[in-house]
Amino acid sequence: MLAPILYDFKRALLRPATLLALLLFVLGGAALSYLVYGTFINMYPQANLYAVAVASGNDTVAIHGIVYDAYGRPVDSATLKLVGGGDTVLAEIRVGGIFHVEVPLGKLKEASKIVVETGSGREEYRLLGPVSAIDKVGFMPLGAAGVSRSLAPGEGGVPEMEIAKLYFEAKMILVSMKSGESVLLIRAVNLTDPHSPPHVVLEYGFAEGGVVSGPREGETGSIHYRRLGVLDDYVAYYRIRVPGNASVLVIRYSGGNVSGEVSITYSFMIPVEAAYAGVVAGSTGISLFAQFFPIIFLYLANMLMAKPRGSGALEFILARPVTRWDIYVTRYSAGALIAVVAPLLFIAAMMATNKLLLGVTMNMDDALVLALGLMGAMTAFYTLSYMLAASIKPGRYLTVSILLYVVFALFWSAIALIVVMVLGAGYSALHDTTYAMAYFNPLGASSIASYLVQRDYGAVAEASTASPWLATLSTLLWITLCFTIGYFRFRSQD
Amino acid sequence: MAIEFRDVTKYFGKKRVLENVSFTVEKGEVVGYVGLNGAGKTTTIRIGVGVLRPSSGDVLVEGYSVVREKRRASMHIGWVPEYPIFEQDFKALDYFVYLAGYYGISGGEARRLGRRLLEEVGLGDALDKKLAEYSQGMKKRFALAVSMINEPENYFFDEVLNGLDPQGIAFFRDLVLRLKRKGCAILFSSHILSEVENLADRVVFIHRGRIVAVHTMDEIKGMAKPALRIKVGRIDEGLMETLKSLGEPERKGRIIVLRNPSRSPDEILRILVEKGYPVEAMAPVEPSLEEVFFRIIGERR
Ligand SMILES: Nc1ncnc2c1ncn2[C@@H]1O[C@H](COP(=O)(O)OP(=O)(O)O)[C@@H](O)[C@H]1O
Numbered sequence: 001m002l003a004p005i006l007y008d009f010k011r012a013l014l015r016p017a018t019l020l021a022l023l024l025f026v027l028g029g030a031a032l033s034y035l036v037y038g039t040f041i042n043m044y045p046q047a048n049l050y051a052v053a054v055a056s057g058n059d060t061v062a063i064h065g066i067v068y069d070a071y072g073r074p075v076d077s078a079t080l081k082l083v084g085g086g087d088t089v090l091a092e093i094r095v096g097g098i099f100h101v102e103v104p105l106g107k108l109k110e111a112s113k114i115v116v117e118t119g120s121g122r123e124e125y126r127l128l129g130p131v132s133a134i135d136k137v138g139f140m141p142l143g144a145a146g147v148s149r150s151l152a153p154g155e156g157g158v159p160e161m162e163i164a165k166l167y168f169e170a171k172m173i174l175v176s177m178k179s180g181e182s183v184l185l186i187r188a189v190n191l192t193d194p195h196s197p198p199h200v201v202l203e204y205g206f207a208e209g210g211v212v213s214g215p216r217e218g219e220t221g222s223i224h225y226r227r228l229g230v231l232d233d234y235v236a237y238y239r240i241r242v243p244g245n246a247s248v249l250v251i252r253y254s255g256g257n258v259s260g261e262v263s264i265t266y267s268f269m270i271p272v273e274a275a276y277a278g279v280v281a282g283s284t285g286i287s288l289f290a291q292f293f294p295i296i297f298l299y300l301a302n303m304l305m306a307k308p309r310g311s312g313a314l315e316f317i318l319a320r321p322v323t324r325w326d327i328y329v330t331r332y333s334a335g336a337l338i339a340v341v342a343p344l345l346f347i348a349a350m351m352a353t354n355k356l357l358l359g360v361t362m363n364m365d366d367a368l369v370l371a372l373g374l375m376g377a378m379t380a381f382y383t384l385s386y387m388l389a390a391s392i393k394p395g396r397y398l399t400v401s402i403l404l405y406v407v408f409a410l411f412w413s414a415i416a417l418i419v420v421m422v423l424g425a426g427y428s429a430l431h432d433t434t435y436a437m438a439y440f441n442p443l444g445a446s447s448i449a450s451y452l453v454q455r456d457y458g459a460v461a462e463a464s465t466a467s468p469w470l471a472t473l474s475t476l477l478w479i480t481l482c483f484t485i486g487y488f489r490f491r492s493q494d
Numbered sequence: 495m496a497i498e499f500r501d502v503t504k505y506f507g508k509k510r511v512l513e514n515v516s517f518t519v520e521k522g523e524v525v526g527y528v529g530l531n532g533a534g535k536t537t538t539i540r541i542g543v544g545v546l547r548p549s550s551g552d553v554l555v556e557g558y559s560v561v562r563e564k565r566r567a568s569m570h571i572g573w574v575p576e577y578p579i580f581e582q583d584f585k586a587l588d589y590f591v592y593l594a595g596y597y598g599i600s601g602g603e604a605r606r607l608g609r610r611l612l613e614e615v616g617l618g619d620a621l622d623k624k625l626a627e628y629s630q631g632m633k634k635r636f637a638l639a640v641s642m643i644n645e646p647e648n649y650f651f652d653e654v655l656n657g658l659d660p661q662g663i664a665f666f667r668d669l670v671l672r673l674k675r676k677g678c679a680i681l682f683s684s685h686i687l688s689e690v691e692n693l694a695d696r697v698v699f700i701h702r703g704r705i706v707a708v709h710t711m712d713e714i715k716g717m718a719k720p721a722l723r724i725k726v727g728r729i730d731e732g733l734m735e736t737l738k739s740l741g742e743p744e745r746k747g748r749i750i751v752l753r754n755p756s757r758s759p760d761e762i763l764r765i766l767v768e769k770g771y772p773v774e775a776m777a778p779v780e781p782s783l784e785e786v787f788f789r790i791i792g793e794r795r
Pocket residue numbers: 494506511529530531532533534535536537538
C-alpha cells in the first residue's frame with residue numbers, strides 16, 4: 001500500500017500542468033540552444049575554408065585545403081562550389097579533412113566566389129582581385145586569411161635582400177583560454193617550385209605581451225621553441241596548447257635554404273568557448289529564460305495550493321487520512337521537485353541541442369553552475385509563491401504573486417538603477433549594486449550563476465559584491481523562511 | 495464510545511462559535527445534532543472530522559485524537575459536508591479513484607469500488623460527468639459514496655437531507671439504518687428537529703455554540719404537548735380568559751390553538767358551547783416537535 005503522503009505527492013506531481021511545465025523547460029532549452037547557435041555562428045561560422053590554389057599546368061589548378069568548423073575541427077564531409085556570375089555553379093567538389101583536388105583553371109577564373117557547405121553551416125568567400133594573379137605568381141590563397149609572411153620581396157619585415165622562396169601563412173583558432181586549447185592551421189607554397197609541396201621543419205614558442213609585430217630574427221633568444229612537426233604539404237593542421245602567461249605565439253619554419261617566422265598575438269582573441277559561454281549565460285541567453293520561467297512556478301503554486309484552498313476543495317481532501325502538514329509538504333515538494341528537475345532538463349536540452357547544432361556544448365562545470373543557479377532561483381520563487389498561495393486570501397493570490405513576479409523578474413534592474421541614483425553612488429556603482437541587490441531577490445541565484453560563468457571567460461566585469469556563497473545563503477534563507485512562514489500561517493487557518 | 499467530543503471550544507478570530515461542546519455518539523447509535531442556522535453545527539462537525547482545529551478541547555474517534563492522531567482517526571471517519579466542494583475539472587469516477595488512493599485503494603480495485611458505490615447512491619449514469627456539472631444534490635450523493643470508501647465505523651453527516659430529492663432522502667434513511675445495524679456511530683445534523691425524528695436515537699441540541707440539551711427521541715416525543723385547533727365564530731376577551739383556564743391558548747387569526755389542554759376535547763367543547771361561543775370546528779393537532787425544539791433552546795418562534 002502506498003502511504004497516503006506519497007500518494008498525495010504523486011498526484012500533485014503527475015498533473016497535466018506539472019508535466020507541461022517540464023515540457024516547457026525542455027522546449028525552452030532547445031529554443032535557447034537555437035538562440036545561442038544563431039548568435040554564436042555569426043561570430044564563429046560553422047563552415048570555413050583555408051586553402052591555397054596552385055597552378056598545376058595544363059590549364060588546371062590544384063586546390064589544397066581544409067574545411068573546418070567554428071572550433072577549428074576539420075570537417076569530414078563538405079562541398080566546395082565555384083560560383084560564377086548570376087549564381088551559376090561552375091563546379092561542385094566534395095572534400096573532406098585535408099584535401100587536394102584539381103579544377104580547370106578556366107572555372108576558377110570565371111568564378112566570383114567559393115561557397116563552402118557542411119552539414120551544419122554555409123559560408124561564402126569572395127574571390128578578390130584578378131584570379132589571373134595565379135598565372136603570374138603561380139598560386140593564390142583561398143578562404144580565410146591568416147598571418148602571412150614572404151608573399152613578395154620587399155614586404156614589411158622581410159629584408160630586401162631576401163628573395164622570397166616560401167609563401168607561409170598561419171592561422172590560429174583559440175578554443176579555450178582556460179585550457180589553452182588551440183588549433184593551428186598552416187598553408188605554404190614553395191615559391192621556387194609551386195608544383196612540389198614545401199618541406200620545412202616547424203617549431204613554435206611563446207612570447208610575453210607587448211610584442212606586436214613579433215620578435216625579429218636574432219631576438220628570439222628568450223623564446224623557448226618546441227618542435228611542431230615537419231611540414232611537407234601545402235596545408236597542415238595542428239592542435240597546440242597556448243599558455244595563459246604569454247600572449248604571442250611565434251611559429252618558426254626552416255628547411256633547405258628558407259627560414260622565417262610569423263607571430264600571432266592571441267591574448268586579444270575571444271576564445272570560441274568564451275564566446276559561446278558568453279552567449280549562453282548572457283542577457284539574451286539563460287537570463288532571458290530565467291525571466292519568464294517564474295511564471296510557471298507562480299502558476300504551479302496556484303494550481304497546487306491557492307486554487308483548491310480558495311475553492312474549498314482542499315478541505316475535502318484534508319478529511320482523508322492526511323494532516324495539514326502532509327498536504328502542505330507534499331504539494332510543496334511536487335512543485336519544488338519541478339523547480340529542481342526543470343532547470344536540469346532545460347540545461348540538458350540546451351546542451352544536447354547545441355551538441356547537435358554545433359557539435360560541441362558548454363563544459364560540465366559551467367552547466368552545473370548555471371543549473372544550480374536556476375534551480376535555486378526557481379525553488380526560491382516557487383516557495384515564495386507557495387507561501388502566498390497557502391497563506392494569503394486565496395482571491396488575492398494571483399494579483400499579489402504577479403505583482404511580485406513583475407518586481408523581481410522584470411523591474412529588478414530598474415530598481416537597482418533607482419537605488420544607485422537615490423544613493424547618489426554614480427553610474428559606476430551600478431554593476432556592484434546590481435549584484436548586491438540580487439540577494440534580496442528570490443531569483444538572485446540565477447543572475448549570480450550567470451555572472452560566475454561569464455566572469456570565468458572574462459565576458460563580464462568583476463563585481464566585488466557577487467559571491468556564490470552569499471547567493472547560496474540568501475537562496476536558502478528565501479526558501480526556508482517562506483516555507484516556514486507559509487506553513488505556520490497555513491496550519492492555523494480556519 | 496465511538497465518537498467523543500471533549501470540551502471543544504472554537505473561536506473565529508475574537509468570535510466564540512463553540513463553547514465547551516461535549517457529547518458522545520456510541521457504536522450502533524444514531525445521534526441527531528439539532529440547532530438553528532448559525533448555531534455551530536457545521537463548525538462542530540468540521541472539527542470532528544479533523545479539517546478544522548479546535549481552539550481548545552479534542553475529539554476522539556475510535557479513541558484517536560483528531561488533533562494529534564489525525565491520520566489514524568481519519569481512517570475511521572466518513573464525512574458528508576453540508577456543501578461538498580471538489581476539484582472541478584475531474585470526472586466523478588476519476589476523482590473517486592483519486593480520493594480512494596489516500597486509503598491505499600488504487601487502480602482497478604478503486605474503479606470497481608467507485609462504480610459500485612456511485613451506482614449505489616444513484617450516480618450510476620453520471621460516472622463520467624465532470625464534477626463541475628454536478629448539482630448540489632449530486633455532490634451530496636458523491637460525498638456520501640466517498641464517505642464509505644474505507645467502510646468507516648463513524649459517520650458525520652452535515653445537513654445531509656438538505657438538497658436531496660425524496661428518492662435521495664429515502665435512500666439515506668435506508669443507508670443510516672443499515673449502518674446502524676452494522677454497529678456504526680452516526681452523527682447527523684439538521685436545523686429541523688422533525689427531520690431527525692424517524693432516525694435518531696438521541697438528539698443533541700446546540701444553541702449559540704453551546705450544548706443546551708441531550709434527549710432520547712422518546713423523551714422528546716413525550717415532551718411534545720398535544721394541542722387542539724378550535725375555530726370559533728366570535729373571539730373576545732371572555733373566550734380567551736375561559737381558554738386560559740383550560741390550557742395555553744394562542745390566537746392565529748380566526749383560529750385558536752390550545753396547547754396542553756387540561757380537559758378532554760369533548761369537555762372543552764361542552765364548556766365553550768355552554769358559554770355561548772359558536773364553535774365551528776375543533777380538531778386535535780399532531781404534537782409539534784418544533785415546539786419542543788424551540789422550548790428546549792429557550793427561544794420564541
Ligand atoms: N470560517 C469562518 N470564519 C468566521 N466565522 C465563521 C466561519 N465559519 C462559521 N462561522 C460562524 O460561526 C457560526 C456557526 O456557524 P456554523 O457552524 O456554520 O453554523 P450551523 O452549521 O449550525 O448553521 C456562525 O455565526 C458563522 O457565521
